[in-house]
Amino acid sequence: MLPLELIRKEPDRVKRAAELKGEEAPIDEVLALDADWRRLLTEAEETKAEQNALSKHFAQTKEQALVPKLKELGERSKARMAEAEERKQKLDELLLFVPNLFHESVPVGKSEADNVVLREWGEKRDFGFEPRTHYDLGETLDIMDFERAARIAGSRFAGLKGAGARLERALVQFMLDVHTREHGYTEMQTPFLVNSDAMVGTANLPKFGDQAFRLADRDLWLVPTAEVPLTNWHGGELLDGRRLPIRYVMYSPCWRSEAGAAGKDTRGFIRLHQFSKVELVKITDEGSSLQELESLTTNAEEILRRLGLPYRVLAMCTADMGFAQYKKYDLEAWCPGLQRYLEVSSCSLFNDFQARRANLRYRPEPGAPPRFAHTINGSGLALTRTVDAVIENYQEADGSITVPEPLRPYLGGLERIA
RNA sequence: GGGGAGGUGGCUGAGUGGUCGAAAGCGCCCGCCUGCUAAGUGGGUAGGGGGUUUACGCUCCCUCGAGGGUUCGAAUCCCUCCCUUCCCGCCA
Numbered sequence A: 001m002l003p004l005e006l007i008r009k010e011p012d013r014v015k016r017a018a019e020l021k022g023e024e025a026p027i028d029e030v031l032a033l034d035a036d037w038r039r040l041l042t043e044a045e046e047t048k049a050e051q052n053a054l055s056k057h058f059a060q061t062k063e064q065a066l067v068p069k070l071k072e073l074g075e076r077s078k079a080r081m082a083e084a085e086e087r088k089q090k091l092d093e094l095l096l097f098v099p100n101l102f103h104e105s106v107p108v109g110k111s112e113a114d115n116v117v118l119r120e121w122g123e124k125r126d127f128g129f130e131p132r133t134h135y136d137l138g139e140t141l142d143i144m145d146f147e148r149a150a151r152i153a154g155s156r157f158a159g160l161k162g163a164g165a166r167l168e169r170a171l172v173q174f175m176l177d178v179h180t181r182e183h184g185y186t187e188m189q190t191p192f193l194v195n196s197d198a199m200v201g202t203a204n205l206p207k208f209g210d211q212a213f214r215l216a217d218r219d220l221w222l223v224p225t226a227e228v229p230l231t232n233w234h235g236g237e238l239l240d241g242r243r244l245p246i247r248y249v250m251y252s253p254c255w256r257s258e259a260g261a262a263g264k265d266t267r268g269f270i271r272l273h274q275f276s277k278v279e280l281v282k283i284t285d286e287g288s289s290l291q292e293l294e295s296l297t298t299n300a301e302e303i304l305r306r307l308g309l310p311y312r313v314l315a316m317c318t319a320d321m322g323f324a325q326y327k328k329y330d331l332e333a334w335c336p337g338l339q340r341y342l343e344v345s346s347c348s349l350f351n352d353f354q355a356r357r358a359n360l361r362y363r364p365e366p367g368a369p370p371r372f373a374h375t376i377n378g379s380g381l382a383l384t385r386t387v388d389a390v391i392e393n394y395q396e397a398d399g400s401i402t403v404p405e406p407l408r409p410y411l412g413g414l415e416r417i418a
Numbered sequence B: 001g002g003g004g005a006g007g008u009g010g011c012u013g014a015g016u017g018g019u020c021g022a023a024a025g026c027g028c029c030c031g032c033c034u035g036c037u038a039a040g041u042g043g044g045u046a047g048g049g050g051g052u053u054u055a056c057g058c059u060c061c062c063u064c065g066a067g068g069g070u071u072c073g074a075a076u077c078c079c080u081c082c083c084u085u086c087c088c089g090c091c092a
Helices: A004-009 A011-021 A027-061 A066-094 A134-138 A148-152 A163-181 A197-203 A227-231 A286-307 A354-359 A383-393 A403-413
Strands: A115-122 A238-240 A246-255 A274-283 A309-315 A327-335 A339-350 A361-362 A374-382
Touching: A004 A011, A004 A027, A004 A066, A004 A383, A011 A027, A027 A148, A066 A134, A115 A246, A115 A286, A148 A309, A163 A246, A163 A286, A163 A374, A163 A383, A197 A227, A197 A354, A227 A246, A227 A339, A227 A383, A238 A327, A274 A383, A286 A309, A286 A327, A286 A374, A286 A383, A286 A403, A309 A339, A327 A374, A327 A383, A339 A383, A354 A374, A374 A383
Parallel strands: A238 A361
Antiparallel strands: A115 A309, A246 A274, A274 A374, A309 A327, A327 A339, A339 A374
8 A cells, every 4th residue: 555645745656657567546536535535524623623622611511501512513523524434435445456666676667578587597407308397297206196186176276196295395394494594584374364454464455356265154365375474464563673674484375266367377286276385574674675675585596596496586577566566576497397487486575565554563763653664575485386396407317306405304315206 | 152251552551421542560762860780760652644834843633452322422331243361062
């Protein structure tokens, strides 16, 4: 959510930013409602002030002749206030549909083709044979099962078996260990179901409800990412600014309806209704947030490096950035079987956009007025696709898979999946 | 699922119809005092919004879990919901 004050003062700037992001922004409606609301509010408050003063007088004198006047003032202020409230409510609802601005460093672009490759790491391996896809290898080795998953849940679900399941679990533990022991994150475990308020806090609602799964009989959603519970974890709180940044890491399953993705990535372990992820979330202050985005991105990259997976880092352009992000990097791992890069992490800075929605504030120092926090998140990494990248990059000519060194301790010393 | 208790500022916790945005304590801030530390001592210290102001500020309104209601007037009385906690039941 953007501050109303900003929209009032610089409506054109907000409109322009929305346009470059390819988002609609109901700025004119917001401005009209804002003017209406303030006019009615002033009227209501003036009447209320008169009533309060007279009521105070009445409390002392008990002058019964004042009662009708008091009653009338009360009714009038209540009626005006109700009108004002009605506008304010509409205004607040609309504000949830105004997209975030973006940082000046974000490349302006029209499509994903305008994203900028910032750096590439690792050598793409020369196999000396035609590398196979992870789903080909996975089914041959009997460590991935798409058919049976579809039988019990439908398409876009997958199952892992034996060494496949263990490989994913090893990756989870490896990632959690690196982030908690070396990068200063605190491991969390939160509910995987969250209410609508939490979804609004991270801006998954009201605009993107069709991307998530909701329980039919109550106000609960399956988390589309651990970003939702973690970013909202301190929602409504006033944090001690001296204790920022807060760094959380959490493993969770994620559920997404993938509405609108029909036909995309239908094969393999790539785009599923349920996948696993190790998520990094930071809650920080204004001054440090840009820098904290950089370090979070580096933290996620570190996992790819240790696993020896070639990858590249993209600066997302305005058009590819999304409604709530202020600045965003994608990490893409090279998958030689698929002959393409797969997004394994998306690291974003939201500024105070989410914090305003979640009412997440901090006091910079004792006595200072509260400010909205800045929030950052990124995968560290998405498990599903990291499994793919490991399988494809570490495959051998005979169809077996060499286990990357750092994972072996987590697999009881296992060196090869065959 | 059944029954009891409770949700008040950064925290603990008083307050049962007006003079209460709210005692006291802790914490924090500013001063005084004290070789240092600790202690003592005086004062200050909730959040949000509107108007006005270059600004400091001034002023008004709202907020005691959320939303309704009663009343001239609600932290206080009534209703609904949410949450916490205790006892019973069930259970991994």
